[in-house]
Amino acid sequence: MPELPEVETIVRDLAGLLPGARIGRVDVLRPDLVDGDEPDAFAARLKGRTVHDVARRAKNIVVGLGGERLIVNLGMTGRLLMAKSGEEDPSHLGVRISLADGRELRYHDVRRFGRLWVVGEEAWRSFDGGLGVEPLSDDFTPEWLHASAGRSRVPIKTWLMDQGRVVGVGNIYASEALFRAGVDPRRPANTLSATEAARVAEGVRQVLTDAIEFRGTTFLDYRDASGERGGFAARLKVYDRGGEPCPACGTPLERLVQAGRSTFFCGSCQR
Structure with missing residues (x-):
């Protein structure tokens, strides 16, 4: 299961690639990977949004969308991959997020224990408040x-x-x-x-x-x-x-x- 270093590595990669990108189309190929919304509603909440930032909280990738956040938890076997449109799909593609510039953010998961969901500010505060101390923060003394x-x-x-x-x-x-x-x-x-x-x-x-x-x-x-x-x-x-x-x-x-x-x-x- 990916732990903090693995998630932090992905976040640092995406933080240099995603901010400013606009989300075009969202395809949910494995509906069980999406929490909180039906697949169509999940896609609608993301479509047209611009990525503001990419951060990490605990073992979660957090994509800031300006007022809402896309949270990705990789579970045991999840991968969040950047690709160009037209490149061969990974073998266990679950969600494809197509960007307006022709790139794609692809969520791949063999065992499908990972989850993606979108939260507003109140839900984010509740989620964040239930998590413990970040071990690389000044609070971890x-x-x-x-x-x-x-x-x-x-x-x-x-x-x-x-x-x-x-x-x-x-x-x-x-x-x-x-x-x-x-x-x-x-x-x-x-x-x-x-x-x-x-x-x-x-x-x-x-x-x-x-x-x-x-x-x-x-x-x-x-x-x-x-x-x-x-x-x-x-x-x-x-x-x-x-x-x-x-x-x-x-x-x-x-x-x-x-x-x-x-x-x-x-x-x-x-x-």
């Missing part, structure tokens, strides 16, 4: 993390992945951040000292920033807005490396399941 985590007994990895607390951190980067911080993913969140919380906050910031620099992590489905793979997978220290030697101490890395998701860690380095 060691002090905030220590105080907030101190109110919960859930394992720290599960806590980090709760989008109502911290947004954008999923399975890959939670495992990687905790390895960098030297914190056992099984630790109850409220057992972290102030020093450990500071290491976790720094680990989260570092791994997300590094992954953005390499344009995200591709195992199978993720592609940027140009259809290219991310380059961070080879730089992962622990994720999907169960049984391999720890890059720090050589101890075999461990795998366990937390909240239905695989966690990878070093039982020697992470306490």
Whole structure:
């Protein structure tokens, strides 16, 4: 599933390509990908609108249309691709947004867990208010993390992945951040000292920033807005490396399941 670095990479690509573009035609080929409106109403809300900006909130791509916003959540296998009219369609095209200048914004999704929807200002405020702190913002401080985590007994990895607390951190980067911080993913969140919380906050910031620099992590489905793979997978220290030697101490890395998701860690380095 695309996490913050993958979505941020796509957003930065589209932010240089879409502002000022006018939407011409919208074709919904897979109606189940659209939320909140019937396909015809969804298309009508977009047709003729001009793109003002492209931003990210949590794991969502947010296209500003002046008073309304198109929100795209990629789910597990979604791709949002820029293309020229006439180029071959991707194999699982779900929504095509044709721009007046001949380009197209194409939403492709093999498993169709992603969603697109349009919101006005009031709905946007409600949606935004239900999301947690952005981990690359000034609000994500060691002090905030220590105080907030101190109110919960859930394992720290599960806590980090709760989008109502911290947004954008999923399975890959939670495992990687905790390895960098030297914190056992099984630790109850409220057992972290102030020093450990500071290491976790720094680990989260570092791994997300590094992954953005390499344009995200591709195992199978993720592609940027140009259809290219991310380059961070080879730089992962622990994720999907169960049984391999720890890059720090050589101890075999461990795998366990937390909240239905695989966690990878070093039982020697992470306490």
